[in-house]
Every structure is written in C-alpha cells, then in structure tokens.
Amino acid sequence: DQQVKQNSPSLSVQEGRISILNCDYTNSMFDYFLWYKKYPAEGPTFLISISSIKDKNEDGRFTVFLNKSAKHLSLHIVPSQPGDSAVYFCAASGASKIIFGSGTRLSIRP
Amino acid sequence: DTEVTQTPKHLVMGMTNKKSLKCEQHMGHRAMYWYKQKAKKPPELMFVYSYEKLSINESVPSRFSPECPNSSLLNLHLHALQPEDSALYLCASSRGTSGRRSGTGELFFGEGSRLTVL
Numbered sequence: 001d002q003q004v005k006q007n008s009p010s011l012s013v014q015e016g017r018i019s020i021l022n023c024d025y026t027n028s029m030f031d032y033f034l035w036y037k038k039y040p041a042e043g044p045t046f047l048i049s050i051s052s053i054k055d056k057n058e059d060g061r062f063t064v065f066l067n068k069s070a071k072h073l074s075l076h077i078v079p080s081q082p083g084d085s086a087v088y089f090c091a092a093s094g095a096s097k098i099i100f101g102s103g104t105r106l107s108i109r110p
Numbered sequence: 111d112t113e114v115t116q117t118p119k120h121l122v123m124g125m126t127n128k129k130s131l132k133c134e135q136h137m138g139h140r141a142m143y144w145y146k147q148k149a150k151k152p153p154e155l156m157f158v159y160s161y162e163k164l165s166i167n168e169s170v171p172s173r174f175s176p177e178c179p180n181s182s183l184l185n186l187h188l189h190a191l192q193p194e195d196s197a198l199y200l201c202a203s204s205r206g207t208s209g210r211r212s213g214t215g216e217l218f219f220g221e222g223s224r225l226t227v228l
Binding site for chain 2: 004022034038041042044045046049074089096097098099100102103
C-alpha cells in the first residue's frame, strides 16, 4: 500500500523553463511534506519542506505547493538549471516516520 | 561533505558471513534511522532509534540486527543474509523524530553502504 506516490518516473525540461514535479499521498495524518534530491552514488539531500497547515513554501528557485483537499503536492523549480538534473523524492512525515515516494528522474536539457 | 558518515561504502559477503555496517554523526541529533534502497525504488524505512532506544522496527527480518551504542553511532549487524538483501543501505539522522511539536523530522543522509550478498 503506497502512501506516497510519484506517478511520473521521469521528466525532461529545457534549461531556463519551469520544472514541475508532482506527488500524491493517501494518509491525512501526515504533518509535513518534504522534497529530497538524489544524485547517483550519494544519499538523498533535503531540498524543501512544507507543513500540512500551509499551502505554499518558497526558497529561492524552489516552491512547494500543497493542496490538502486533493492530497497533492508539487515542487516547482524555476528557472531550471543543468545542475538540477537528479532524482527527486517526495516524502511525508508523521508518527516518527518519513515515507518516500518512488522518485522522479528530472533531466534538464540545453 | 555529508555530516553522516557510513562505512564501508561497499561490502560483498556470503550468505554465511557475519558483517556490520556502521554510521556516525556528530550533529547532536537524537534520532537515527536505517533505510534500505533497491534500484529504481524509494528508500524503505527499516529501523528508527530515538534517544538511543529502538522506537520503530518495520517488521525487518531478524537477520538484520540494529544497535545504537551511543547517540552518535548506529550499527547494523548482518548475519545469514540472502541475495535479495543486496541493496544500498542508508543511514540518516534528525534532530528529533517528526511530529507537530518536534518539526519536520528532516533527515540528513549518509552516502550509503552498497551491500552485495553472494
């Protein structure tokens, strides 16, 4: 039973344009939602988070939007840069656990 | 540079061997975690230690035995593993476990130990 789902395994975006990564969840009890970025042969690194009582959080080029009624969140990266090419994991935390989605591989093309 | 250090980076072992994975953090974090990640899959939670006590065991087989000697160290003892246990084992730490009072529970990951069981 997947509690956190990323339905797009991959996404290709032109450099300078907006990248939008999506995530759905099933458990209404999650307190926070997080995005992690992972390069090959490295552990995931934290990118940005949002509390379940907020609907938007922004940090530089990264913005996360939360739609609680739809149980959906998205990560916007603008403008996209070559260094943004990586696997992005959506995660949800609650009850002392953090559950990860299956990841979306983002490729930024010149 | 990651502040969570895992050793060894690579480990190859037979099904009858006993080995250990080690993890260390010096950020003063009070929660430490083991995750398992197979290729093209998300990290899957195995164990959570909070204040050096095991707080979550996600029904992990007993051939995996965690140990938290102190607040900075976390070990994963391996014995009689199966080839399907081959994976990347990730250690992580956080200031506390997640919750409305303690915050996001943001995890800081190590680079992982890639385990191959022959």
